[in-house]
Amino acid sequence: MPSPVETPKVVDGSALTVEKSIPVAVHPEHETPGGFLFLTSIDQVAHIVVSTVYCFERSNDNAVDVIKQALSKVLVHYYPLAGRLAKSSEGKLIVDCQKKLGVPFVEAVADCDLDSLGDMSILHPDVLGKLVYKDPTTQNMPETAPLLTAQVTKLKNGGLILGIALNHCMSDGISAIKFINSWSEIARGKPLSVVPCHDRTILKPRMPHQICGPYDDFVQISDVSNMTTLYEKEQNVCRSFHFDSEKLAAVKKMATACGQVKRSITSFVALTALVWRARSMALKMKPHQQTMLTIPVDFRSKLSPPISDGFFGNAVVFPCCLCNTGELFDEPISSTAERIAEAIERVNEDYARSRIDYLDKYGFEEFALGTLLISSWTKLDYGISDFGWGEPRQFGTGSLPAKSCLFMRGWRNKKDVVVVLSLPFSAMNTFQELLPV
Template sequence: MPSPVAAFTVGDGSSLTVERSIPIAVQPEHKTPGGSIFLTSIDHVDHILVSTVYCFERSTENAVDVVKQALSKVLVHYYPLVGRLGKSSEGKLIVDCEKKLGVPFVEAVANCDLDSLGDMSILHPDVLGKLVYTDSTTQNMPEIAPLLTAQVTKLKNGGLILGIAFNHCMSDGISAIRFINSWAEIARGEPLSVVPYHDRTILKPRMPPQICGPYDDFVQLSDESNMTALYKKEQLVCRSFHFDSEKLAAVKKMATACGQGKRSITSFVALAALVWRTRSMALKMKPHQQTMLTLPVDFRSKLSPPVPDGYFGNAVVFPCCLCTAGELIDEPISSTAERIIEAIERVNEDYARSRIDYLDRYGFKEFSLGTLLVSSWTKLAFGSTDFGWGEPRQFGTGGLQTKSCLFLRGGRDNKDVVVVLELPFSAMNTFQELLQV
């Protein structure tokens, strides 16, 4: 009998105590441009706060001041982050750079060291709320709500956690980590390796719009399996599943074992195929239930000319695989992997421009429960987040969305993959039983 993948339920952090200072507004060190920043239809898709933590096992005595001063310097280059959301004359979201309200910055002290916090890859909301500062009083007031917040929490034995809350309309993961790494470069006394590019009008919709297929990507799935009732009835559970190199090799072998694959398969594609299939089974989808897998694909290099290297914004689209649950469960995983590869390969300039036009005309519609969004952060350059006392030992996030699955790097050498998702209690137990390699 194969052994199941190690699974971890997120702790509630009830024993964690954090004392915070009153937030101060950090402003750019020098005068920055006013006016406004155009936001694209892709930026409009999601303007929720995305919280992340960077966990360092050692720091310096003046670490808080180093981080704060470097933030003031980097905001000269990333000046839109000190502004606030506004509306254009057409009623579209913009960044109002006249409202220089700054970035709230909080100093904090915790009652523990990094080792006692355990696995930080995915955080319970209560833990996240202690390590990442957000202002709940501005949540429904975008005109004054900060686009970025920062909290530095000092731990026992010299450890430190940097907690960030980023408004997703400002950047995708690539742009966000580039900002963090630029911040770290300045803290180390180095010049920026990449200068940010703020003109988002290069991704304006075409006039008239030119919306073309594949139309599967626009399908709204009906709930033929009554999953909605299950999600309402049961407690939602978030767990992480760790795949080391041996388990990843086993998953890739499964994805090629039946000889259906026409080309080499990456660990990401193999894992995505396995998780999509297993989730569909765990949710007891009926054979005729339509199910969809979607994944973010960076299109910066797909345009002609390419999107500038320092582009600060969202530049991803979400190609989809659509089939019935019966087809998904009956076919070999190699065939599912092939579906995913074909979806990724569909992303070219025409595809990206078509999706921009579609979102501008029709807006974004929430994914149904039959859809799984798989997002991988394993290739993001977290290792460059060195503020002068070494790379982070752990990286974590929280606020996982119900229809999402996140792939993170894990293990002491960051070569493992941590798969994180949320399911109703009974479905999660079934998922864990089925997810064996």
Template sequence: MPSPMEPFKAVDGSGLIVERSTPIAVHPEHETPGGVLFLTSIDQVTHIVVSTVYCFERSNENAVDVVKQALSKVLVHYYPLAGRLARSSEGKLVVDCQKKPGVPFVEAVIDCDLDSLGDMSYLHPDVLGKLVYKDLTTQNMPEAGPLLTAQVTKLKNGGLILGIALNHCMSDGISAIKFINSWAEIARGKPLSVIPCHDRTILKPRIPPQICGPYDDFVQLSDVSNLTVLYEKEQMVHRSFHFDSEKLAAVKKMATAGGQAKRSITSFVALAALVWRTRSMALKMKPHQQTMLTIPVDFRSKLSPPVPNGFFGNAVVFPCCLCNTGELIDEPIASTAERIAEAIERVNEDYARSRIDYLDTYRFQEFALGTLLISSWTKLDYGSSDFGWGEPRQFGTGSLPAKSCLFMRGWKNKKDVVVVLSLPFSAMKTFQELLQG
């Protein structure tokens, strides 16, 4: 296949000067329901804060006030975001909607324009830290922290960046984008096109639980390749690799070689197969090391009746592919792609309900280092996040756990895919060489 472009190395933020206002708390404009919001067993797993940025080439003089006022209005509909996490009598996370500390909102100015920041699909932690506000007073007590923060940063030449920090237990990517787009609709003076649904009891576990296979998804991997030592010893390096339409076509051709595929192989599946195999080789996993690929799959349409369109929460499960590293590396990429496509196809109502029951019964166990989680953000509808001065030119993040990989949309051509992952220094060097070989 053609070699990918040189990997993008995130520009650090050492030269960027940002001036921030003191955070103010934005509250819902009107009285909102109190009480306690139930969080599902899937929500309990995703208790991490995800930072995203929406980058606009231009804005209005009163843009900050427009965004702030629209936030107050949209929080009437998305009122749980103004609350805080608490523990139920069973020790599970819930949202306390009675107390409403509000959403911390920060206004900022930075001494650069959008062009000088370059590719914003994945940001260096120093840059992200200047564009997204986080409440440092609760950094060591995440449950006490805000569920959402917002920072509006004005740039030279009229550009603007909206930085968001959102606790993942409140929503998956699909719900998060619907919230942002609702916020943008209100900023433009439009009524909400989607009314949020906060009833998460539709995803309650069954009593008694009904847990079914495939049980490979529940396997805990042993570290027979000393991966833990490698990750502790070496510096972690983040890189992103750009695949244009020509390179994606070449990857897909490899993944469908032989023409005897039992099912349709998408570009996502083909690229996931390549990345999983290459990462396993780069980490020098032993042939008998078990390795697992897991992929978030939206199950909203799989339930009967389907999950409501406005559902605000997490409605994804994580089907897995499990095999020995030697088997993965020796088999054609087309066979690996078949494994992945088959795993995705397994997701139906029984599968989703079983996973909800499993997580409620056994709780989530952290993925081993032999696991790779690939999440695709390429289809998230951030193009509709128009606050009144056009759609974002770029959308990005900087939140990436060590065992995760993101597929993001190209910032110059939306049909391109940017693959973002982190690896120990030596493994990243090998990963890059293998991709370019």
């Protein structure tokens, strides 16, 4: 099997100069509902800000005004994004839609063109900070911080980058892309193809709670391999690895060639099995070290009746595989793929509602270093985010937490997959060597 080609490293932002305007608040064009928006127990644990960029090769002279005016119009439909977080009488996060402080909007100009920025799938923190406006209140005063910010950066040769920072408690990736695509439809003068639904009470916990378990996802893993010291001693580096269709087919063949394969194995499952095993080896996990793989799975279609297409919120759960690394290293990769496929298949309505009940009762504890969360963005439909001058040439985000891995589309060929993860320096070099050649 040919080796996966490492994609170009993220560009250092030291040479990038961006001049920004003072943020102005964009409000919904028309009066919108007040009151408070219920946030589910899944929303409660997703209280982090996610930054993304949409990179356009060309734009119009009035592109900034078009995007800004369309934002005001789309906020009529997505009005909770113009509000702020608050606490309910039970101490839970809710959205105060009466506090209509709007969305901070920044205009900017950069001294480069899109080509000079290279691969934008994973951005260096300095670059991300220059292309995405993050409100200073976000870190210390999250309940007064905006739920959404927007920055439009004009580039040389007509290019343009739209950078947004969105609080994850408002939406998962599927809902976020639908919002962006609705925004772009309005910019083109089109009606919304999907009208958002803001009623999240369909995902309220059941009373009394009906928790079916046990849940391996909530097992707390001890660090018996001294990984904490490795992360403290060495620089954490982020790298990306490119798998084209030929390499993906080879990985899939490897994951189905040995062992008893009981179900269909997708390229995602095969690649996930490969990455989980290689990362565990690279971190030198001891045989008796527990290791956990967890994957976000959309459950919209699993409920009866299914959640409406316009649902705006978080509708994912995180099934997991838990085992000792000795088992993981000894078993054929086909057996690892079987574990993963079986975990994904466990997600049904009972599983999702039980998970909602569990989170409401017990809350969420941060994953240990022995855990790997693999999230795939390869099917997010950002390619139709056309504001009037064509689809984005690239789509990207910032560097990843230590326990996360991201699968993204190739920036030249959308059928390719780019695997992005962070590891201590020595572990990253080992991880790269462990990828099949």
